[in-house]
Amino acid sequence: MKKIICMVAVIATSIVTFAQKEIFQLNEFGVCEFVKAYDSPDDATTLYKKAKAWLSSANMNWTSTEDILNEKIAFNAFFNTAIRYNPFAGTFTQNLSLSGVFTITDGKIELIINNMRVTETYSGYGQKVTETTIEDKMKALEEAYKTIQNGADPSLSKKQQKELKEEAKETIEDVEDVLTKAGEELQTRFAKLNNMFQ
Numbered sequence: 001m002k003k004i005i006c007m008v009a010v011i012a013t014s015i016v017t018f019a020q021k022e023i024f025q026l027n028e029f030g031v032c033e034f035v036k037a038y039d040s041p042d043d044a045t046t047l048y049k050k051a052k053a054w055l056s057s058a059n060m061n062w063t064s065t066e067d068i069l070n071e072k073i074a075f076n077a078f079f080n081t082a083i084r085y086n087p088f089a090g091t092f093t094q095n096l097s098l099s100g101v102f103t104i105t106d107g108k109i110e111l112i113i114n115n116m117r118v119t120e121t122y123s124g125y126g127q128k129v130t131e132t133t134i135e136d137k138m139k140a141l142e143e144a145y146k147t148i149q150n151g152a153d154p155s156l157s158k159k160q161q162k163e164l165k166e167e168a169k170e171t172i173e174d175v176e177d178v179l180t181k182a183g184e185e186l187q188t189r190f191a192k193l194n195n196m197f198q
Contacts (some may be wrong), residue, residue: 024116024134032134033114036190038197042060044070047109047197048082051102054196055177060191065099073102078119081185082178090124096182097131109197118178134182137175144171 026054040047041142048070060079067073082094099115116134121127147168151161 007075010049013116015169023187024138024179026135026138030135031114032116032138033112034186034190035110035112036193037110040106040109040197042107044104046108047104050196051104051109051111057128058192060189067133071104071105075100079185079189081118082181086124090122093123094181095119095121111193116182118182134179137171137179140171141175141179144168144175148172 007049011157014093026032042050051073055073055075055077058077058079059135060077064076065074065076078095078097080093081096082092083093095118097117097119098113099113099114100113103110103112117131118134119129119131120139121129123139131145145168151165153161168171
């Protein structure tokens with residue numbers, strides 16, 4: 001019976017890991033980046049206006065870092081991905097920040113999104129703000145899975161090994177929650193982008 005439960009846990013873990021990799025993936029340079037390219041019957045002027053319309057309607061705060069009429073829009077943006085309130089502990093918020101570049105020509109538009117960072121803020125008895133890149137979140141998740149699958153360092157005491165495994169389980173739970181919520185919010189914005197350009 002224990003073997004069956006263990007196998008089910010491993011399969012469930014693999015499925016969750018696979019789901020996370022589908023949303024956020026590292027390229028050959030170890031960078032998480034999204035590239036969205038669309039062919040269109042529209043000219044550059046129309047595509048430029050549509051890109052601006054998407055930025056304004058995608059429910060995110062954004063600022064332009066470079067704007068070349070009918071050619072290019074570079075921007076930084078952030079949006080909320082989660083908020084939790086506990087009357088006894090305080091408020092926990094999570095935002096995803098990113099950099100993006102639209103490259104526009106007659107009949108084609110491309111968006112590259114990278115430099116993604118998660119900012120987690122606790123406000124209650126004091127305040128704490130942490131910012132972590134998506135790449136570092138994914139590496140932490142991978143290391144935690146390795147600890148669970150391979151076991152903790154055998155040179156450590158049994159108590160220390162148990163503590164490390166418990167920490168790894170907490171890391172998996174926390175990071176998967178962060179990546180899932182950030183990924184879902186990002187995908188809703190991509191869906192709006194697809195509707196606009198397809």
